[in-house]
Amino acid sequence: MREITFTQALDEAMMEEMARDERVITMATRRAAQLEKAFGPARVRITPIAEAAFTGIGLGAAGSGFRPVIHWGMVTFSFVAMDQVVNQASKIRYMFGGQADFPVTYRCTTGGGAQIAAQHSQSPYSMFMHLAGLKIVLPSTPADAKGLLKSAIRDNNPVIVFECSRLASITGPVPEGEHLVPLGVAEVKRAGRDVTVVALAYYVREALAAAEELAREGISVEVIDPRTVSPLDGETILRSVAKTGRLLIVDEAFSPFGLGAEVAALVSEAGFDDLDAPIRRLHGAFTPTPYSPALEKAVVPQADDIEKAILALLDE
Numbered sequence: 001m002r003e004i005t006f007t008q009a010l011d012e013a014m015m016e017e018m019a020r021d022e023r024v025i026t027m028a029t030r031r032a033a034q035l036e037k038a039f040g041p042a043r044v045r046i047t048p049i050a051e052a053a054f055t056g057i058g059l060g061a062a063g064s065g066f067r068p069v070i071h072w073g074m075v076t077f078s079f080v081a082m083d084q085v086v087n088q089a090s091k092i093r094y095m096f097g098g099q100a101d102f103p104v105t106y107r108c109t110t111g112g113g114a115q116i117a118a119q120h121s122q123s124p125y126s127m128f129m130h131l132a133g134l135k136i137v138l139p140s141t142p143a144d145a146k147g148l149l150k151s152a153i154r155d156n157n158p159v160i161v162f163e164c165s166r167l168a169s170i171t172g173p174v175p176e177g178e179h180l181v182p183l184g185v186a187e188v189k190r191a192g193r194d195v196t197v198v199a200l201a202y203y204v205r206e207a208l209a210a211a212e213e214l215a216r217e218g219i220s221v222e223v224i225d226p227r228t229v230s231p232l233d234g235e236t237i238l239r240s241v242a243k244t245g246r247l248l249i250v251d252e253a254f255s256p257f258g259l260g261a262e263v264a265a266l267v268s269e270a271g272f273d274d275l276d277a278p279i280r281r282l283h284g285a286f287t288p289t290p291y292s293p294a295l296e297k298a299v300v301p302q303a304d305d306i307e308k309a310i311l312a313l314l315d316e
Contacts, residue, residue, distance in 0.1 A: 001173040009142035009174045010107075010163065013149040014069065016177075018043065021067060024153060027054045028071035055081035055106070059089050059158070062104035067153055075108040075162065076119050089158040090131035101156040105149070110162045111202060111252060112300050118288035121296075123253035125162050129230045129262075135159040135183055136230040140204035142172040144227055147181030155183060164201035186233035188240065192222030195246040195310055198237055198263055199223060203250045203301065210306040221310060229259055237263060238271045245276035246313050252300050255283035277316030282309045 004012070011034065018024045018039050026035060027045045035044045047054045051072055058070040072078045078085065085106075093102050112121035129136050135157055139145040145163065152159035189204060190211050199207035204225045211221035222240050226232060241247050247267055249260040260281040267279060285299035 001175065003171045004142055004174050005169055005171050006139075006142045006145050006163075006167045007169070009146040010149055012174070013146045013153075017069075017150055017153045023065060024067045024069065025061065026069040026071065027058060029073060029077075030071075051077045051080040052084055055084040056088065058104050058106075059084060059092065059102060062102040062158075063092070063100055067103045067105075069105045069107060069153060072106060072108040074120050074165075075110045075122055075124060078106070078108055085128070085134075086131060090133035092133075093157060094133055102158055103153070103156045104158050105152045105155075106158070106160045107149075108160070108162060109165045109168075111164045111166055112284065112289045112296060113166045113202065113252070115291060115293050115296060116165075117291040121289035123162075123251070123284070125160075125229060126253060126258045126262075128160055129259065133158065134230065135228065137161045137183065137228050138201050139163070139181075139227060140167065140189075140199075140201050140225050142170070143174045143179065144181050144187075144225075146174055147179045148183070148227060151180050151183050154180075159183070162201070166202045167205075170205070181227065183228045184231040184233055185228065186224055186226045186236040188222060188236065189225050190221065190223040192220040192244065194220045194244055195248060195313055196222045196224060196237070196240040196244045197248045197250060197306070197310065199225065199250040200229070200253075200259065203252060203306075206301070206303045206306055207250055209303055210310065213307060214310060219310070219314065232262070232266070234266050234270070238267065238274075241267050241271045242274040245274060246316070247275070247279045248282060248306075248309050248313055249279070250282045250301060250306055250309075252284040254286045255281055256286055258283065277313055280309055280313050282306060 025043045058068040061068045197207045207223045264279045
């Protein structure tokens, strides 16, 4: 199978969906030359830097028969439009009694590790997960990026696609043509028997690397990628923990009040009897991300941190 980058996979998804359905339009503050050339300015709108405005325009367009894809750029800029997201997008289908669809997709880059300082290194998906009515997507591979974005565009609910900035240039096999990944379905990226690692976005790669290294010592690690964090596929996680008896959650987002806490609560409530050791979480430090490369490295998890956490969990 051919290999393309994470960014190319997302671009391919946009090209295919806009070609498939003339109701798909897109708005962004940065130019999209390939899309502009293919579909023209009526469907590809380059907007002023006014996120609150075009976030709301996208929601209105979705309620008027279009399927808008609104690109915020960095997740930082979504905060300018929080009223539109919190008070409108997440609640609007419910407030219409389910009688109208609002198929709007919001895209943004997220995460640290790229030395772009505190404001632009955030991973705030748990903030949005707290909003009933939104679906939240977090792909880790080029194939999943393509398949999840296409599924998000076709979904009749508001969906936010978080695109990890550290994954932009990584390559991987991606099917050509029609390729859909269903929302709300996790994937076991590597089967194992000794410990379950639930990892997100960039850290799926790091967890797989740690699993490969530990396999040389006879330690078998199962790696699960939720892919969609709202709705969360708890059944896949619980089945894995029932097999391994141990759980480590790896995420660069903060530990307090985050997705790791939600996964831990899920397993504690529904899979407690399957646990042979306490659940462990490995997260970024609860602090704004430093600009300094050395300091940033100290506050976000590293590959060897995952290995150490797995070994510590096996000693419990």
